[in-house]
Amino acid sequence: MRWVLWLFWVVLAATHVSAQPADNAQPTALLRIAVASNFAPTLKALTKTYTRETGVPVSISSASTGMLYNQIRYGAPFDLLLAADAVRPARLVEEQLAEPDSRLTYALGRLVLAYSPALQSQAAQGLEHLLTTPELTLAVANPELAPYGVAGVEVLKRFQGVKQRRLLAVNVAQAMQMLVAGGADLALVAKAQQPDHALDIPPDWYSPIVQQAVLLRAASQPALARDFLHWLTGDKARATIEQYGYRLPDRA
Amino acid sequence: MLEALWITVKLAAVTTLWLLVLGTPLAWWLSRTRSNLSHAIEAVVALPLVLPPTVLGFYLLIAFAPQSTLGQAWQALTGERLAFSFSALVIGSILYSLPFVVQPLQAAFRQLPEGLLQAAASLGASPLDRAASVVWPLCRPSFIAAASLGFAHTVGEFGVVLMIGGNIPGETQVLSIALFDRVESLDFDAAHSLALGLMLFSLVTLFLLYRSSGRWSVRL
Secondary structure, eight states: OHHHHHHHHHHHHHHHHHHHHHHHHTTSSOEEEEEEGGGHHHHHHHHHHHHHHHOOOEEEEEEOHHHHHHHHHTTOOOSEEEOSSSHHHHHHHHTTSBOGGGOEEEEEEOEEEEEOGGGHHHHHTOHHHHHHOTTOEEEEEOTTTOHHHHHHHHHHHTTTTOOOEEEEESSHHHHHHHHHHTSOSEEEEEGGGOOSSEEEOOGGGSOOEEEEEEEBTTOSOHHHHHHHHHHHTSHHHHHHHHHTTEEOOOOO | OHHHHHHHHHHHHHHHHHHHHHHHHHHHHHHHOOOTHHHHHHHHHHHHHHSOHHHHHHHHHHHHSTTSHHHHHHHHHHSSOOTTSHHHHHHHHHHHHHHHHHHHHHHHHHHSOHHHHHHHHHTTOOHHHHIIIIIHHHHHHHHHHHHHHHHHHHHTOOHHHHHHHOOOTTTTOOHHHHHHHHHHTTOHHHHHHHHHHHHHHHHHHHHHHHHHHHHOOOOO
């Protein structure tokens, strides 16, 4: 048991030593981005390129847009918020927690209907057939919490009266988990999640999922953050965003 | 992933040290006092056992905010922001793991034969001497149990860190949050290795704990 105590002291000593350089290193340019979960994989690909081009390291924190919004209100140290909607960035501007002139649309979300591999033959008969097949269970994100849930519910309104069981997930990630784990046969999720089996939903079936970014007032690296926002609207970034399953906003 | 491991071990080690420093006198006082207040304090210490972590997380989120009294006092004292920092996680973890350190120590202190302490005192042993030569040898297994439980429970924390941590890699992203993050992004390979690692760690800790509690019998 003595070695456990030794290990404990070694860790504490190392903590003390490592605390010094880390504290000194913090203020050097590190960009902290809070990102909605659905865009996190895309952002990781984007920042890899960005860091290689500019040498600026980026730290990424992902959670649902609503949760990030709350964390920012309670003092989270982020420079940028990449939200999954336009509501929360607008509210942060209203509450004077974000810079009004920085708000921009960086991507438009695309909704798809993911289905379990067992439904391959039904899927061949089209989207409407799947959504009207009775006795299936469909997972959709909660419209109160998730922007993709709002769009999903709009799609389902077209198929009222269909005898399908509906599961409400906290977000598209959980809706996808329900499908993968087998609790659901169908799931309305983001194309960016790249499900193995899915059909695109026509964009005119739901109101646009406008994903906006905003620079936070509490940012410790405002200049870097503005630089990144500008880079995010450039050709190279737009190509990556599209490749990961989003539509692009028109050029301003 | 290594970064998350390091943050987790660091958080658990710092928290355990603070818990021993703060928990020992508290447990001693609780085991000796006849005051009615002690029951109220025992209840408060035991609260994290009963309450969902989200309750503690919610109050701490509000308490640590930069515009709050605590947040501003911290800023004035240390010059650093408290919300979503490593220090905030340490404070949250101390509160959350408090019963796991205080309760075993309190039980051990209570079982100390009062006569031994009085005998030592009558032979001229100072309070410090009594602590070192009577209390420590008799309660050593309980100290080890308390420290291990405090450490392990902090490693297993999720709800509180989810609410007050902010998932910042290299600062507040611990293993349990990193695991949640991987599951959220459907990266099940990484999630499997994290989950398996945490499970093995907990199993080994508990195994060592139970083995040592058999071996460290009391010697006088």
